[in-house]
Amino acid sequence: MASILGSCSTAAFASRPLSSRTSRASIPSLSLSPGTSYGKKFYGGIGIHGKKRPQFHVAVTNVATEISPAEQAQRAAAKENQRPVYPFAAIVGQDEMKLCLLLNVIDPKIGGVMIMGDRGTGKSTTVRSLVDLLPEIKVVYGDPYNSDPEDPESMGAEVRESIVKGEELPVTMTKINMVDLPLGATEDRVCGTIDIEKALTEGVKAFEPGLLAKANRGILYVDEVNLLDDHLVDVLLDSAASGWNTVEREGISISHPARFILIGSGNPEEGELRPQLLDRFGMHAQVGTVRDAELRVKIVEERARFDKNPKEFRGSYQAEQEKLQQQIGSARSYLPSVQIDQDLKVKISKVCAELNVDGLRGDIVTNRAAKALAALKGRDKVTPEDIATVIPNCLRHRLRKDPLESIDSGLLVIEKFYEVFS
Secondary structure (H helix, E strand, C coil), X not given: CHHHHHHHHHHHHCCCCCEEECCHHHHHHCCCCCCCCCCCCCECCCCCEECCCCCCEEEECCCCCCCCHHHHHHHHHHHHCCCCCCCHHHCCCCHHHHHHHHHHHHCHHHCCEEEEECCCCCHHHHHHHHHHHCXXXXXXXXXXXXXXXXXXXXXXXXXXXXXXCCCCCCEEEEECCEEECCCCCCHHHHHEEEEHHHHHHHCEEEEEECHHHHCCCEEEEEECHHHCCHHHHHHHHHHHHHCEEEEEECCEEEEEECCEEEEEEXXXXXXXXXXXXXXXXXXXXXXXXXXXHHHHHXXXXXHHHHHHCHHHHHHHCHHHHHHHHHHHHHHHHHHHHCECCHHHHHHHHXXXXXXXXXXXXXXXXXXXXXXXXXXXXXXXXXXXXXXHHHHHHHHHHHCCCCCCXXXXXXXXHHHHHHHHHC
């Protein structure tokens, strides 16, 4: 772990059309109605309003999340037989990328990370290896949106209504979810859709939650994000802006929370990202090909060991993985007590202003990332060194004014940092 922090510090110094919108203002207008049973449990009245015929009963179905303890045990057993994931602790080099990912796990409000670099540098492998390190969170049992029983901003409408009525909700602990968004996904699958067949055959207007619902309070990973279709980019922009996804179709409207850590990866040679989406990523990590011959040999040998016997290879890194997991858990609990001096806040904003960074996201993200790094190091106070480590990753993708320009390597940010903080 120390190598990650130390190396990063050094590096820092050197098909159906579906309309989807998000609006927090639409939340109070949700019309709630009790669920109706048709042989299985439906989650009714999740923000559905509009034209209603008497013969229809509003329902939201999500059979995938409503599981019994016996089914949970079966899934746990099945998990052992799933395709093994390369251990995060076994990733050689790429310390900047690893640190950005860890900081986002510690403080999801940083806003995600965009990883750009050469092909074959382990971008996707590193992101997917993060699954083993993700901590557990409290969720309402059986809720399709992973609602937080203590945070109204992360609750589905049905859970919120139950709490208002004073009902006791079953709560369980579950790992933070990582959802892959494939490039070929349809808008219906991403946003969720109305099950018209069920409406015609059973007389219910049923909503099937999509990937955004599944990713609530989790991680949404988009590989080759720079190749994502524009209409899906618009959906992500809307959800990332407000934290809510609203699906409107056939005269009804369904809103649900969609707060997620957005992680994207891609190769800049295959095309640049739209500036609007690029700005939604809290941090930007650049990944280069390892040039040191000995390191390259080590990577090849480690990969060969993993391919030969994944279970044995994962076991050899079990202790390091558990240590890193504990460090992340401690940092998450320690984060609220971390302080940053007013003088450092002013200097961060001065750097952003003199670099002509649009908006205030740069200021906010830098403050959050510096506090997360201090928590990861076990300190309760942010130092200028913490800021120097994270500020290039927080600002360099926000400097580009001309779409034809390339993203700054971070040197411009560091030069301005020295100028202001000296």
